[in-house]
Amino acid sequence: MDFSRFIAYELELSRADAPLVRLLQDASGATGCGVGSTVWDTGLVLAKYLDHQTSLGNLDLSGKTVLELGSGTGIVGIALGRLHPQCQVILTDKKELIPLLNRNIELNSAMSNTRAQCLDWTLPTALDVVPDLIVVSDGIWDKDLHQPLAETLARLAGSETRVLLAYETRKFDEEAEFIAKWSQTFRFRDIKPSEQDPVMQSEDIFMFEGSRKIKAAD
Ligand SMILES: C[S@@+](CC[C@H](N)C(=O)[O-])C[C@H]1O[C@@H](n2cnc3c(N)ncnc32)[C@H](O)[C@@H]1O
Numbered sequence: 001m002d003f004s005r006f007i008a009y010e011l012e013l014s015r016a017d018a019p020l021v022r023l024l025q026d027a028s029g030a031t032g033c034g035v036g037s038t039v040w041d042t043g044l045v046l047a048k049y050l051d052h053q054t055s056l057g058n059l060d061l062s063g064k065t066v067l068e069l070g071s072g073t074g075i076v077g078i079a080l081g082r083l084h085p086q087c088q089v090i091l092t093d094k095k096e097l098i099p100l101l102n103r104n105i106e107l108n109s110a111m112s113n114t115r116a117q118c119l120d121w122t123l124p125t126a127l128d129v130v131p132d133l134i135v136v137s138d139g140i141w142d143k144d145l146h147q148p149l150a151e152t153l154a155r156l157a158g159s160e161t162r163v164l165l166a167y168e169t170r171k172f173d174e175e176a177e178f179i180a181k182w183s184q185t186f187r188f189r190d191i192k193p194s195e196q197d198p199v200m201q202s203e204d205i206f207m208f209e210g211s212r213k214i215k216a217a218d
Contacts (some may be wrong), residue, residue: 001099001100002031002146003024003100003103003125005028005030005031006024006025006026006031006037006100007024007025007026007027007153008022008024009021009023009024009025009039009073010022010023011039011044011047011048011055011075011079013021013051013079013082013083013111014051014052014054014055015055015083016053017050017080018082018083018085020076021075021079021082021108022107023039023073023074023104023107024073024076024100024104024107025039025073026051026100027039027185028094030205032213033096033097033100034094034096034099035072035094035095035141036070036071036072036097036189037075037097038068038073038099039206040072040075040137040168041071041139041140041160041168042072042137042166042167042168043072043075043076043137043138043172043207044075044200045163045166045196045197045200045201045202045205045207046076046127046135046137046166046207047075047079047080047134047178048196048197048199048200048201049166049191049195049196049197049200049201049207050080050083050135050164051079051083051104051197052195052196052197052198053085053195054083054084059083059084060169061080061084061086061087061132061133062084062085062086062087062126062149063086063087063088064087064088064128064132065089065090065129065130066080066081066084066087066088066089066090066131066132066134066135067090067092067121067127067131067133067134067156068078068080068090068091068092068132068134068135068136068137069092069121069134069136069139069149069152069175070090070092070093070121070134070136070137070138070139070149071091071092071093071097071101071116071171072093072097072131072137072138073100073101073104073170074091074100074101074104074116075103075137076137076211077089077090077091077135078091078108078111078112079190080106080135081105081108081109081111081114082090082111082115083115085113086113087113088113088114089112089113090115090116090117090127090129090131091105091114091115091116091117091140092116092118092119093116093118093119094118095118095120098116098117098118101116102116104189107171110172111152113114114210116172117169118212119152121145121148121151121152122148124155125152126155127156129160130156130157130158130160130161131156131157131161132160132161132162133161133162133163133164134153134156134157134161134162134163134164135163135164135166136149136153136163136166137166137167138166138167138168139144139154139165139167140165140174140175140178141167141168141170143171143174146174146178146181148180148183150178150185153182153186154185154212157186157211157212158212159211159212159214161188161211161212162211163188163208163209163210163211164208164209165182165188165207165208165210166189166196166205166207166208167205167206168202168205168207169204169205169206169207175206179208182210184214185212185213185215186210186211186213187210187211188209188210188211189208189210190206190207190208190209191207191208191209191211195212197210
């Protein structure tokens with residue numbers, strides 16, 4: 001992939017020995033990678049929420065596996081990989097985003113804990129691990145993808161998997177429909193502004209933390 005039309009982007013983290021996430025993004029859309037080639041505001045808010053919770057000592061991912069769905073530039077998963085060198089992070093997206101994800105992983109040196117792989121929600125892809133945490137930033141902006149994303153979450157989340165889903169509200173009714181459908185198989189709570197990064201938050205960006213409902217014993 002020709003990265004000459006991409007521009008550099010940096011996100012500051014609070015970890016002293018890993019203070020920045022460095023990324024390339026294509027703000028013009030000219031490279032044909034689709035919506036995932038730019039950093040979305042929700043990605044920033046979710047990455048900074050995870051940074052904030054890490055700095056408070058509330059997030060222990062040692063020895064855990066994190067899966068990001070619809071990674072785009074990789075802003076959230078790469079931040080997590082830098083904040084938690086003892087966890088394994090799998091960034092995923094459609095195949096046209098994989099060269100950008102690999103490039104962005106390379107730009108953040110010493111990230112042997114982070115890798116990228118193709119995972120298309122419309123295809124029944126299996127994973128060889130059950131993730132401890134799944135993160136999804138701005139994955140429900142397109143109604144046509146609601147069902148494939150819900151099915152992917154239901155397929156890949158185990159009974160102990162925690163899911164963080166964040167999105168910017170654009171079409172309230174459609175988003176509410178997704179959340180209602182999701183609530184049939186997952187229980188979740190909303191993450192309050194007081195838990196988020198004090199600066200990087202928005203009244204238009206919602207975050208939920210969920211886990212699979214345990215099937216009742218017969
Ligand atoms: C709105 S962008 C958000 C990107 C990134 N998570 C962020 O917050 O900056 C949505 C992402 O979902 C990905 N996506 C769209 N359809 C997909 C599919 N069928 N399977 C996997 N990922 C998909 C896009 O390529 C894009 O990276």
